Amino acid sequence: MDTEETRVETPAAGHRQWTALAATAVAVLGGLALWLGRTPELALREQLLRWQFWALEVLFLAVVATTVLALPALVRALALGRRTLVQLAAIVVLGLGLAAFVAPRTNRIFYDEQIYQGIGQNLTDLKLAQMCNDGTVEYGRLQCWRGEYNKQPYGYPYLLSVAYRLVGVHDGVAQVVNNVAMGLFALAVFAGTALLFASTEAGLLAALVAVSIPHHLLWSNTAACEPTAALFAAIAVVATVSFVRERSTRALAWCVATTAFAAQFRTESLLIVVVVAVIVLLFATDELRRPRLWWAALAGLLLCAALLGHLAAVRGESWGSTGTKLSLAFLRPNLAVNGGFFLVNQRFPALATLLALVALAGRPRRREALATVVWFVAFFAAYLLFYAGSFDFGADVRFSLLLSAPIAVLAGRGAATVVGWLRQVEALRPWAGKAVVATLAVSLLSFMPLVRAVGEEAWGARADVAYAREIVRELPPNSVILTHNPHMFHLWGVSAAQASLATTDEPWARGVLPRRYAGGVYFHFNFWCNVDDPLQVSFCTNLLDRFANTLVSERHVRDSRFALFKLDLPTHRF
Numbered sequence: 001m002d003t004e005e006t007r008v009e010t011p012a013a014g015h016r017q018w019t020a021l022a023a024t025a026v027a028v029l030g031g032l033a034l035w036l037g038r039t040p041e042l043a044l045r046e047q048l049l050r051w052q053f054w055a056l057e058v059l060f061l062a063v064v065a066t067t068v069l070a071l072p073a074l075v076r077a078l079a080l081g082r083r084t085l086v087q088l089a090a091i092v093v094l095g096l097g098l099a100a101f102v103a104p105r106t107n108r109i110f111y112d113e114q115i116y117q118g119i120g121q122n123l124t125d126l127k128l129a130q131m132c133n134d135g136t137v138e139y140g141r142l143q144c145w146r147g148e149y150n151k152q153p154y155g156y157p158y159l160l161s162v163a164y165r166l167v168g169v170h171d172g173v174a175q176v177v178n179n180v181a182m183g184l185f186a187l188a189v190f191a192g193t194a195l196l197f198a199s200t201e202a203g204l205l206a207a208l209v210a211v212s213i214p215h216h217l218l219w220s221n222t223a224a225c226e227p228t229a230a231l232f233a234a235i236a237v238v239a240t241v242s243f244v245r246e247r248s249t250r251a252l253a254w255c256v257a258t259t260a261f262a263a264q265f266r267t268e269s270l271l272i273v274v275v276v277a278v279i280v281l282l283f284a285t286d287e288l289r290r291p292r293l294w295w296a297a298l299a300g301l302l303l304c305a306a307l308l309g310h311l312a313a314v315r316g317e318s319w320g321s322t323g324t325k326l327s328l329a330f331l332r333p334n335l336a337v338n339g340g341f342f343l344v345n346q347r348f349p350a351l352a353t354l355l356a357l358v359a360l361a362g363r364p365r366r367r368e369a370l371a372t373v374v375w376f377v378a379f380f381a382a383y384l385l386f387y388a389g390s391f392d393f394g395a396d397v398r399f400s401l402l403l404s405a406p407i408a409v410l411a412g413r414g415a416a417t418v419v420g421w422l423r424q425v426e427a428l429r430p431w432a433g434k435a436v437v438a439t440l441a442v443s444l445l446s447f448m449p450l451v452r453a454v455g456e457e458a459w460g461a462r463a464d465v466a467y468a469r470e471i472v473r474e475l476p477p478n479s480v481i482l483t484h485n486p487h488m489f490h491l492w493g494v495s496a497a498q499a500s501l502a503t504t505d506e507p508w509a510r511g512v513l514p515r516r517y518a519g520g521v522y523f524h525f526n527f528w529c530n531v532d533d534p535l536q537v538s539f540c541t542n543l544l545d546r547f548a549n550t551l552v553s554e555r556h557v558r559d560s561r562f563a564l565f566k567l568d569l570p571t572h573r574f
Helices: 011-038 041-078 082-102 112-126 155-167 173-197 200-210 214-219 226-246 249-262 267-283 285-289 291-303 305-313 328-341 350-361 366-384 396-423 426-446 448-452 459-472 486-491 500-504 506-516 534-546
Strands: 131-138 141-148 479-483 495-498 520-525 549-557 560-567
Touching: 011 291, 011 305, 041 155, 041 173, 041 226, 041 249, 041 291, 041 305, 082 173, 082 200, 082 214, 082 448, 112 131, 112 141, 112 155, 112 173, 112 486, 131 486, 141 495, 155 173, 155 226, 173 200, 173 214, 173 226, 173 366, 173 396, 200 396, 200 426, 214 226, 214 396, 214 448, 226 249, 226 267, 226 396, 249 267, 249 291, 267 285, 267 305, 267 366, 285 291, 291 305, 328 366, 328 396, 350 366, 350 396, 350 426, 366 396, 396 426, 426 448, 459 486, 459 549, 459 560, 479 486, 479 506, 486 495, 495 500, 500 506, 500 534, 506 520, 520 534, 520 549
Parallel strands: 479 495, 479 520
Antiparallel strands: 131 141, 131 495, 520 560, 549 560
């Protein structure tokens, strides 16, 4: 234990600390309240667009620094032997391999995944937190003429920007990031379980359960944000458990940094703060009487200032709903679907659920079990009142990934309990662990067809992206393409702009674009031109009606048409 933890403080010194803490808290809370309360929404978005990159940069550096400082103590606490390390490495490789080579590398949520990657590119090249609606890509860098602040939190796009800075902006980097996240997720689940239940065996079994969850595997080969959201939530829990066990300031700093970063991925990711607070209350109540915990909480609040600003700036967003977004009316149907998801053994292994129930029924460590249940319930309940919170709603089954870790932790403990029961039978003792592992393996194999499936859902958008990849090769150098989805073209190194701009700003289309792009102006007749949405379709029909054009190529897939047109605009020569 650190020397600083054992120092005896005089009453006067303690009083001064609490006074300084109170004054700082008033200043911080007052400053945040003034900023959020007095800044108009548009001005707030503009500020965040310019400064959020730097806030996330500081936060990520804090995560890296505190992780480096805290990791040696975590490794010592786990006390891993050679055999355990080999088994853990095998599980991590299994999870990473299944995600990267068995699950299809594709997109499953259109066109959010392209938007995430586009924002990552803007963060990389421009240090701006924005989507680019009109951008030129030259010499491998993006120059954006019209940007727009996005409603989704920026943690995942920032993470992509880190990867882009390391290896360059390429299609497929996002999937590799999520592949790696799957492997790290198994490690985090192992560490959390082993620390909570003081059992490396339970940790190994929990990690095996984690890499056996079919939807976690298949979404880990997409560009969705949920795999990394689940990973960093799990890391935050590991850091918090490390703190309440070790009680060192370095562990507390790690807890604060990882929790603040884990909150940045989805709106509901903020619930990780509740989970962390409950763990501290359950295991380290006496810390509430120590100033350092509250200093750390204030530091975490400052690290989350940009996120709080983001939530304030997007509070008026509809999130795709034409009615109410949150309501008790959604509770019953969402509960039936989401509860059944973990029980019917169709998209989630019921074996994992059964093992989790065994952990709760088999005389568990009560506080540890309660902490894990709170973790599960916090995120499970978050979707019950949301209009799109059903795991049967579109591709929203991806939300279940944030529940994978707590149920895997409990299932690992339950599996270890079953192993203990089997070892009580003399004849079964040598085979107890192998039998449970074999049962988990059989369960995983039964879900392999689901993991391998691309699925029919979003076939139209998938066909559109496949066609768009092909037409990129037909575009001449220094050309631009008008489309509903410029982000994916920017990622592929092609200049692109929103098609709607051609009808809302016709002088720009007729005057600026031909001067800027000597290779010509093209229009991508895409997925949104085929949907049952008069507004989106009007952008396509109006553009083709107002501008003379020549059909370059087209493709019909089922009842959808995809095409490439060249707009016949006068060329400006200098």
